[in-house]
Amino acid sequence: MEQNQIEITKLLQQKIFSHPSITRFNSYSRAVFDKLSKCHTSKIGVHQYRCNNTNCNHVHYQYHSCGNRHCPTCGGMRREAWIEDRMSELLPTQYFHIVFTLPQELRSITMGNRKLMFELLFQSAHYTLIKLGHDPRWLGAQLGIVSILHTHGQDLSFHPHIHCIVSGGGVTKEGNWLQSKRSKDRFIFPRRVMEKIYKAHFLKQMYSKFCNSELQIENAEK
Structure with a gap:
């Protein structure tokens, strides 16, 4: 799923935001596309994880997600959680x-x-x-x-x-x-x-x- 998110981010950056003169949005749509284009990139922050093993000390960087409900990664997880909650009711x-x-x-x-x-x-x-x-x-x-x-x-x-x-x-x-x-x-x-x-x-x-x-x-x- 993360690979799909990367591809969507590239698509938004290369095909939509790179042609502002031919791409028209209302303010809401532009805000959504802006968040999706930055999902899992350094533009919205990053977490650093380091292994506690002194013989390893491996460092891993995890980019933050956008959290938008339209995002195929973030929205998908929220949707599944919502469905589970409704099923219990x-x-x-x-x-x-x-x-x-x-x-x-x-x-x-x-x-x-x-x-x-x-x-x-x-x-x-x-x-x-x-x-x-x-x-x-x-x-x-x-x-x-x-x-x-x-x-x-x-x-x-x-x-x-x-x-x-x-x-x-x-x-x-x-x-x-x-x-x-x-x-x-x-x-x-x-x-x-x-x-x-x-x-x-x-x-x-x-x-x-x-x-x-x-x-x-x-x-x-x-």
């Missing part, structure tokens, strides 16, 4: 996989307002699931939800969406477990019902942010 029930996304028309705005729009994406997805989970018509309990943001699609295009892993049941006000009424269905709640609530909540919150001058439309294309 699994409940003895079935789970549903639900994806919430943004339409093409909102992606340019999202590019210029990433933090705010990603927060709205999480909030709206959670609001939808929790609202329907508490509704006795569909369940009547508190769901367990794990949400993961993906900013790009499989073709590497900018396509923000959230993957939600939802427990097939929840805990009632009395503290009892209540199994989902739709255990044999693909979705824990009707898809069109989720779509309607999610869309309405997202647009309402987005409009509120715009009215409060928190949403920078004019910078969305940059």
